[in-house]
Amino acid sequence: MVEQLRYYYARGRRKEASAQVRLYPNGTGRIIVNEKPLQEYFVRERDVLHILEPLKVTSTEGKFDITVRVRGGGISGQAGAIRLGIARALTLFNPEFRPILRKGGFLTRDPREKERKKAGLRRARKAPQYSKR
Numbered sequence: 001m002v003e004q005l006r007y008y009y010a011r012g013r014r015k016e017a018s019a020q021v022r023l024y025p026n027g028t029g030r031i032i033v034n035e036k037p038l039q040e041y042f043v044r045e046r047d048v049l050h051i052l053e054p055l056k057v058t059s060t061e062g063k064f065d066i067t068v069r070v071r072g073g074g075i076s077g078q079a080g081a082i083r084l085g086i087a088r089a090l091t092l093f094n095p096e097f098r099p100i101l102r103k104g105g106f107l108t109r110d111p112r113e114k115e116r117k118k119a120g121l122r123r124a125r126k127a128p129q130y131s132k133r
Contacts, residue, residue: 008092012085014110017073021085023093027065033082034070047079054087054106058097084109 008023031038031051042048055061066086070078087106091098101107115124122128 008089010085010088012081014080015073015077017077017081019070019081019085022067023089024065029062031066033068050079
């Protein structure tokens with residue numbers, strides 16, 4: 001009988017980005033984002049560090065293989081979505097991580113979204129130039 005791979009699945013969102021995260025236990029620490037290695041997909045070091053924070057806090061770096069499908073939004077929004085997805089998947093793997101991740105703010109979804117454009121303005125808040133005379 002072939003043993004089926006078991007993984008922990010979670011979804012993370014930030015701004016317009018949405019990430020589907022799969023955590024495979026007993027892994028080698030590989031992180032694949034949209035079929036590319038993490039360092040290749042995210043070239044800025046701060047984005048990589050941002051993503052790895054939940055693993056550092058729970059001392060689980062290198063214990064999982066992680067695959068991620070992320071779409072929408074920009075680079076930093078995608079990094080935030082992946083971070084939330086990893087944190088949620090870690091709580092499914094081990095519920096004892098929940099207080100640690102909650103205290104670090106990793107389980108809180110950032111509610112900030114782009115503000116809509118208003119009528120009579122150029123953007124959400126930028127008004128046309130005012131001339132007194």
